[in-house]
Amino acid sequence: MEIVSVAVPGPWWTDLSYTHGYPLPPGIRVRIPLGASSRVGLTAVAEEPENSVRPDDIKEIIDVIDRLPPLPDELWRTICWFAKTWFIGKGMAAKALLPVPFLAGEPLEEVCPGPRTGSSSVRYVYEPRDSDRMAVYRDILTASEAPLLALFPELSAAKKFWDMLPAPVKEEGVLWPDLSKGKQWDFWKRSRKGEIRFAVGCQTASFIPISGLSTIIVDEENSGAWKTQKHPLFHHRSVLAARAGFAKADLVLGGRMPSAKVFLQIGRDNVRSRIRDRLIFVDMRDASSYSSDGIKDRLPISRPLIRETRNSLEKGRWVFWILDRKGYAGEIFCEDCGSPVRCPKCGGVMRWEDKTGRLRCLDCGSVEPVPEKCPTCGGPFLEGQRPGLEALEKHARSLFGRDGIILFSDDGTKIPSAASIMKNYPEAGIILGTRKILSLTDDISPGTVGWIDADAEARVEEYDAKARAFSLMWESAWRGESPDSRKIVIQSRRPEKNWQQTLGIGWGHFWERELQERMEWELPPFVPMLKIDIPAFKRKQLAEDLEQAGFDYWESEDRSDTIWVRTKKFDALRKTIAPYFDIKNTRSGIPRITIKLD
The missing domain is CATH 3.40.1440.60 (PriA, 3(prime) DNA-binding domain)
Structure with a gap:
């Protein structure tokens, strides 16, 4: 045996x-x-x-x-x-x-795919206008009869690219997101047998076993939409790049701007797409602000934002106001003792949702009624801080009337399609929401995009917060049809300073500054960072093992079950922590690792 x-x-x-x-x-x-x-x-x-x-x-x-x-x-x-x-x-x-x-062991026909000969290459397609990039991808697909994957971070982009293809070409491929789960399995099996030449899709199409795969196109490779939301957490671009290498397939990376890792390969921004004349920076300290009942802080709604909004509406164009803060207020505090109202189940921050009259925990999602008094000191006076989208909606209606104001609170419900929005609102209006409403620009081209609190986008305690903020505002300037006449109003406490200054110059200038800083601090993409979540009672022993092996690590001050490691020596780290991942530890708890590569 x-x-x-x-x-x-x-x-x-x-x-x-x-x-x-x-x-x-x-x-x-x-x-x-x-x-x-x-x-x-x-x-x-x-x-x-x-x-x-x-x-x-x-x-x-x-x-x-x-x-x-x-x-x-x-x-x-x-x-x-x-x-x-x-x-x-x-x-x-x-x-x-x-x-x-x-x-699950479903039966599969036997196939014997031959190994692909040749070598792989990498091509970069960084064009700010979506139509220009997709035209390049279309030419790549139609110029060859070889098997290909064309992948996009969102369903709307995949469908738009599919619609650009000639009818005879479509007969050779499949639009993956249009398939049901059952049909996806059927086409997955057919792709093994060489019955499908190409597939256009999103994340779920990334690992179709297309026989003889010769090209992988990854659009918007810098987009956070390529990151998975559950363990194991990974970015599809990284794994697809490895797949292209093993398949000896050409890799085409594109987008409105490159990721940090790709920028290190391609260097300067040769496109030089300037948007300085479309940017309007507003100092929030000098802007008009509006108070909301029960909330300490005021909402900045500047005169330039109101002016540009009116101009767009008068021309029959839509307006997007973006605030990444759901609910009525970000949290509630006691006026007497200053303590925030915390979740009774997990201790997390509770968001005030005025429409439901409830508090919702941002960590565990539990819902509680608004307390009549402070849970800490018993004080009777509670007030909200950091006004959210519900508060913004009230002020937008008071400024522009009650009709044509659409709030997408991103409460788990799906954003309606652009077609249904335009059907229900034949005259243009104002769409309020988080950054997710940017997906609507694929079919609704706004005349104005207003960032209510641009600083909040870069205030997240992550090393790549500025890169995320820059990418979002760059996207708001270019995504969708006819972006060249779109105005971007950026309300900030430090307008045109630091990373915001580079918006008017281009992503090349931004990455040069950003990567210089990351290199000095030994941050990704120069040195990977790994987050190890481990049962609290095992953390001390793991820290001792890492110390003995000579790794640069630190223990989280906020969580008793987290250790961070900064290293390029993955093989050595794997040997050090392997005992913790043995199946014998299943009952006592096996760690989870999250990797930050760029």
């Missing part, structure tokens, strides 16, 4: 050992006994020889599902690379990249 290593989805790194009558190649799906039930796993190459384990002591594989490896070699190698680089097990990596039916 042969000992076979099997990777099973789980928080551990451990490959489980089973026996079989003959050796199995890596990447084969097998059904194995695990506990009181059975699971589907993937055969893997054992990282360490099983010298101390006898075959007689190991359970047998129940069933071999595939006779040949069901995945293209490039995709299996991508999964293994992803697991090692992101500090997860191969089973978890496969679960993150592959469809559910695959790991």
Whole structure:
């Protein structure tokens, strides 16, 4: 009997050992006994020889599902690379990249894809106007008959690109987001057999096993929409770049501006798309401000913002006002003792939602009624701080009338389509919301975009906060149709200072400044940062292990279960922390790692 290593989805790194009558190649799906039930796993190459384990002591594989490896070699190698680089097990990596039916053991036809010859190359397409970039992508797709993936961070962009393609070309491919879950699995299987030449899609299309993949296009590679929202947290661009290398496929990276990592490769901004004449900076300290009942702070709504809003509305154009603060007020404080009202369940900050008359925890999401007195000192006077979108809506209606003011509070409901908005509001109006309303510019081109509190975008306690803020405002200036006549009103306490100053010059100037600062502080992309969430009672031992191994680390002051590590030595770190990821630690708690690469 042969000992076979099997990777099973789980928080551990451990490959489980089973026996079989003959050796199995890596990447084969097998059904194995695990506990009181059975699971589907993937055969893997054992990282360490099983010298101390006898075959007689190991359970047998129940069933071999595939006779040949069901995945293209490039995709299996991508999964293994992803697991090692992101500090997860191969089973978890496969679960993150592959469809559910695959790991449920659904049958697949045998295919024998031949290895692709040649070498991969990287091409950069950084054009601020969406139509210009998509025209380049279309030319790449139509100029070749080779298999291709064209990927976009949002559904609306993928559909817009699909609509640009000639009808005969569409017959060779598929628009992935238009498919139901069942049809996606059907087309996933067809792509293995070479029945689909190309796919246009979003995140869910990133790892389709297209036979003979020759080109991967990733639009808006700098967008945060490419980041996953659940563990394992990763940016699709990084994994797709690795996949292109393993597949010997060309990689096309594009967008309105590059990410930090890509900028280090391409250098200066050759496009030089200036928007200085479209920017209007307003000093919030000198701007008109409006008070809201029960809220201490005032909302700045400057005369330039009111003027540009009126001008756009008179021309029949839409206006977007952006404030990344939901609810009526960011939080509630006691006037007597100064204590904030905290969540009784987790201690998190509670947001005041006036429309529901409730407080909502920003951490755990629990909802509580507004207390009649301070939970800390019993004081009767509570007041809100940092007015939000609900307060902004009241002032917008008082300034511009009650009709044509649309609030998207981003409370978990889906933003309506642009078509439905324009149908319900045939005359242009003002759309209020968080940064998410920028997606509407794909079909509704606003005449004015107003950033109510631009400083708040860069106030987040993250090393890349300024880059995120710059990217958002650059996007608001260029995204959608006919952006050249759009005015951007930026209300700030330090207008045209620091990162805001570079908006009028371009992203090349911004990245030169930003990366110089990051290099001095040894921050990503120069030195990766890793966040390790570990059960609190294990943190002290992990800190001692990191100290002994010579790693640069620090313990979180806010959380008792978090340690940060700054290092380029991933292999050495993996050896140091490997014992914490053994399957034996399942009950006591296995850590989770988040990586910051750029």
